[in-house]
Amino acid sequence: MKVFLKRILIFFLVxxxxxxxxxxxxxxxxxxxxxxxxxxxKMGSYGHMYTRTNEANNIQKTDVLVLGSSHAYRGFDPRxxxxxGIELFNLGSSNQTPRQGLVLLKEYLNQVKPELVIYEVYxxxxxxxxxxxxxxxxxxxxxxxxxxxxxxxxxxxxxYNALINRAFLQFCGTYESYxxxxxxxxxxxxxxxxxxxxKDDSYVRAQRIKNAYSWNIxxxxxxxxxEIVELLKKEKVELLMVQSPIDSTYFENILNxxxxxxxxxxxxxxxxxxxxxxxxxxxxxxxxxHLKQSGVEKFNKVLIETLMEEGxxx
Amino acid sequence: MLFNSFDFAIFLPVVFLLYWFVFKxxxxxxxxxxxxxxxxxxxxxxxxxxxxxxxSTLVDFLVGKQLExxxxxxxxxxxxxxxxxVNLGFLGFFKYFNFFLENFQAAFxxxxxxxxxxxxxxxxxxxxxxxxxxxxSYTIDVYKRKLKPTQDFIAFAAFVSFFPxxxxxxxxxxxxxxxxxYRKRQFSYPLAANGCRQILWxxxxxxVIADNCAEYANLIFNNSExxxxxxxxxxxxxxxxxxxxxxxxxxxxxxxxxRLFGFDLMKNFAFPYFSRDIAEFWRRWHISLSTWFRxxxxxxxxxxxxxxxxxxxxxxxxxxxSGFWHGANWTFMVWGxxxxxxxxPLLLLKLNRSNMEVVxxxxxxxxxxxxxxxxxxxxxxxxxxxxxxxxxxAHAWQIYVGIFDSTLFTVPREVLSSKLLMCxxxxxxxxxxxxxxxxxxxxxxxxxxxxxxxxxxxxxxxxIFLMGMFMQTEETPFIYFxx
Numbered sequence: 001m002k003v004f005l006k007r008i009l010i011f012f013l014v015x016x017x018x019x020x021x022x023x024x025x026x027x028x029x030x031x032x033x034x035x036x037x038x039x040x041x042k043m044g045s046y047g048h049m050y051t052r053t054n055e056a057n058n059i060q061k062t063d064v065l066v067l068g069s070s071h072a073y074r075g076f077d078p079r080x081x082x083x084x085g086i087e088l089f090n091l092g093s094s095n096q097t098p099r100q101g102l103v104l105l106k107e108y109l110n111q112v113k114p115e116l117v118i119y120e121v122y123x124x125x126x127x128x129x130x131x132x133x134x135x136x137x138x139x140x141x142x143x144x145x146x147x148x149x150x151x152x153x154x155x156x157x158x159x160y161n162a163l164i165n166r167a168f169l170q171f172c173g174t175y176e177s178y179x180x181x182x183x184x185x186x187x188x189x190x191x192x193x194x195x196x197x198x199k200d201d202s203y204v205r206a207q208r209i210k211n212a213y214s215w216n217i218x219x220x221x222x223x224x225x226x227e228i229v230e231l232l233k234k235e236k237v238e239l240l241m242v243q244s245p246i247d248s249t250y251f252e253n254i255l256n257x258x259x260x261x262x263x264x265x266x267x268x269x270x271x272x273x274x275x276x277x278x279x280x281x282x283x284x285x286x287x288x289x290h291l292k293q294s295g296v297e298k299f300n301k302v303l304i305e306t307l308m309e310e311g312x313x314x
Numbered sequence: 315m316l317f318n319s320f321d322f323a324i325f326l327p328v329v330f331l332l333y334w335f336v337f338k339x340x341x342x343x344x345x346x347x348x349x350x351x352x353x354x355x356x357x358x359x360x361x362x363x364x365x366x367x368x369x370s371t372l373v374d375f376l377v378g379k380q381l382e383x384x385x386x387x388x389x390x391x392x393x394x395x396x397x398x399x400v401n402l403g404f405l406g407f408f409k410y411f412n413f414f415l416e417n418f419q420a421a422f423x424x425x426x427x428x429x430x431x432x433x434x435x436x437x438x439x440x441x442x443x444x445x446x447x448x449x450x451s452y453t454i455d456v457y458k459r460k461l462k463p464t465q466d467f468i469a470f471a472a473f474v475s476f477f478p479x480x481x482x483x484x485x486x487x488x489x490x491x492x493x494x495x496y497r498k499r500q501f502s503y504p505l506a507a508n509g510c511r512q513i514l515w516x517x518x519x520x521x522v523i524a525d526n527c528a529e530y531a532n533l534i535f536n537n538s539e540x541x542x543x544x545x546x547x548x549x550x551x552x553x554x555x556x557x558x559x560x561x562x563x564x565x566x567x568x569x570x571x572x573r574l575f576g577f578d579l580m581k582n583f584a585f586p587y588f589s590r591d592i593a594e595f596w597r598r599w600h601i602s603l604s605t606w607f608r609x610x611x612x613x614x615x616x617x618x619x620x621x622x623x624x625x626x627x628x629x630x631x632x633x634x635x636s637g638f639w640h641g642a643n644w645t646f647m648v649w650g651x652x653x654x655x656x657x658x659p660l661l662l663l664k665l666n667r668s669n670m671e672v673v674x675x676x677x678x679x680x681x682x683x684x685x686x687x688x689x690x691x692x693x694x695x696x697x698x699x700x701x702x703x704x705x706x707x708a709h710a711w712q713i714y715v716g717i718f719d720s721t722l723f724t725v726p727r728e729v730l731s732s733k734l735l736m737c738x739x740x741x742x743x744x745x746x747x748x749x750x751x752x753x754x755x756x757x758x759x760x761x762x763x764x765x766x767x768x769x770x771x772x773x774x775x776x777x778i779f780l781m782g783m784f785m786q787t788e789e790t791p792f793i794y795f796x797x
Contacts, residue, residue: 001334001503004501004506007506011771014771015771015775018772018775018779019775019782020478022776022779023782023783024777026779032736033732034731035736035739035783037733037736037783037784038783038784038785038787039783041671156787157785157787158787161782161783170356279685
């Protein structure tokens with residue numbers, strides 16, 4: 001029995017590094033994506049998180065820090081803010097839920113010392129478990145213990161695989177030496193300094209409005225969001241929760257907008273821009289809820305006016 | 315509790331350590347631990363149905379005792395019938411009540427009579443078909459005086475509820491498993507190490523082969539009306555590997571887990587897709603069920619003795635009953651009927667025992683004749699799986715018509731993708747390893763046995779890696795749980 005337990009223990013001690021070695025070799029040497037089923041997020045993947053992280057690491061100070069999902073990094077153009085004398089950095093990432101938002105905020109808050117944090121609170125994100133965002137940040141975000149814990153919290157094989165691969169790339173210097181293209185014609189994306197990603201004007205994603213439905217906010221994501229609110233209160237940083245505008249017909253089709261609005265406004269300053277402006281799919285948005293550049297310009301103009309009028313920025 | 319769950323990954327080591335360290339000096343306590351662990355294992359799914367297992371256990375234990383006391387045949391027969399009625403009564407109610415009700419209603423309405431009664435919303439207790447047959451084997455064997463009834467209720471309860479095989483077999487015989495609960499257990503390193511290897515291979519079959527094949531099988535079967543013949547046939551192929559990987563994977567994990575506790579369960583699969591005829595296939599597929607039906611139904615009916623018509627009748631009865639055991643749907647009967655039709659020519663020509671040895675026993679590759687035989691048998695099996703997987707008879711018919719269409723010989727473009735290619739490569743790798751290990755209890759039992767430990771361990775780690783890279787990330791229940 002003792003021999004058996006000893007061998008089992010030794011086997012696991014050998015198997016863990018063995019697994020890591022095979023995983024790293026497989027992930028980086030096999031050229032076919034289909035053969036990497038549970039290793040599907042890699043360096044430089046969708047959303048420009050790699051470039052954004054590198055830029056964020058070098059920022060000393062910003063006036064406004066934006067967090068949230070693709071609605072954040074595709075909705076707040078730092079160039080427009082800069083024209084008004086406001087420095088804005090966009091730390092949004094693909095499908096970023098409050099679980100990852102909290103980790104990123106802890107990572108960068110003291111470094112970039114913002115006066116104001118704008119949190120883009122598209123309710124669809126609060127419905128998600130956040131695995132996709134965890135994978136994106138593990139592959140492309142900052143490499144630190146709090147980020148690594150995202151893998152353990154997700155407790156998902158894809159997250160563990162992404163963590164192992166990232167650790168390898170980090171330690172062998174591949175991560176540092178990678179050069180992510182700023183323009184990705186296949187996705188129609190161009191990275192703009194300040195964490196923003198601009199979509200090509202010609203890009204349209206075919207979508208149809210579903211039947212009327214309601215947002216269903218997950219309790220765990222709500223709890224993480226409350227932690228974010230508390231953290232910012234503790235650090236005495238102003239928080240503005242924003243829902244960037246979505247297609248007006250799509251917005252009207254959602255049954256519990258009032259309930260969601262009252263839930264967020266109960267936590268502090270909150271603006272739902274779909275209530276203030278009517279934007280339209282194809283004209284201002286490339287799908288039902290992601291802004292095109294023309295939509296971003298309209299939205300950011302109104303937002304900056306609000307920030308000035310309400311005195312969010314000194 | 316699912317084998318492929320985090321809960322089981324905690325449960326198994328805890329029970330193992332308690333079993334061999336805390337309770338190792340007392341056989342009775344070890345058996346009691348097995349009962350408690352088994353009830354926890356089962357109750358994890360739905361504790362309410364533990365009462366059914368407990369009731370069956372009590373009834374069969376008491377019936378066993380009465381069968382020993384009673385000398386008169388007619389009274390003994392009555393006790394046997396009590397056990398049969400109770401066990402099959404539960405099974406019949408939970409599994410077949412709605413099926414019979416709906417079919418009676420349909421039959422009467424065909425003749426212009428309307429009979430009342432509404433279908434009930436019945437939850438099928440997981441594993442009821444398995445443990446019912448296992449406990450029935452006890453009373454039947456005691457009745458036939460092949461087995462002395464047990465006086466040890468704890469041992470009997472452990473036999474009925476033994477968690478590794480409780481919910482999906484192998485369906486053990488009392489004559490084989492029950493005596494193992496009386497014997498003092500000594501930990502055996504080779505047995506336990508072999509068990510670990512079998513568990514590893516079982517998980518590989520389930521997580522990598524079955525679950526990946528399921529993705530395509532489900533896609534194709536669920537949208538069968540829009541696919542060409544070649545795609546439908548591909549769907550059936552994927553289902554063939556899904557069900558084999560799923561069910562034999564479960565059996566491997568069950569047998570391997572039992573070995574960790576010093577138990578030897580019967581073999582349930584013996585590389586069935588390398589069979590050269592249908593008779594051989596049925597000696598190699600779900601062996602514990604096939605032999606159960608052979609011993610308790612087929613042979614008492616006369617088996618292959620007697621007149622030709624009697625033999626034909628017996629073959630049909632055994633296959634139809636076997637099909638019906640799988641579920642309350644006519645599709646399973648069609649599946650059973652098809653297999654009976656496949657089997658019949660072999661029986662009538664007395665060729666049903668012509669392939670008793672392992673294929674290519676003394677060579678690495680099969681002969682051209684063997685390859686052809688295996689190919690034909692496999693295709694016949696795959697075609698029969700269509701009705702097993704189909705939702706209903708109309709669906710099965712639609713797929714059969716779709717397969718036997720001119721589009722059978724086209725490229726299945728509708729589902730062609732690099733992911734599909736990945737799945738095919740995994741299946742080919744699996745078939746290759748199974749071929750290498752076909753003379754063994756399970757494929758990787760002694761693979762690389764003559765090689766140094768580092769090489770064997772590298773192989774096991776590679777299998778673990780394949781699971782980590784290709785497993786489905788949602789918990790997927792085993793197919794046979796629904797039976």
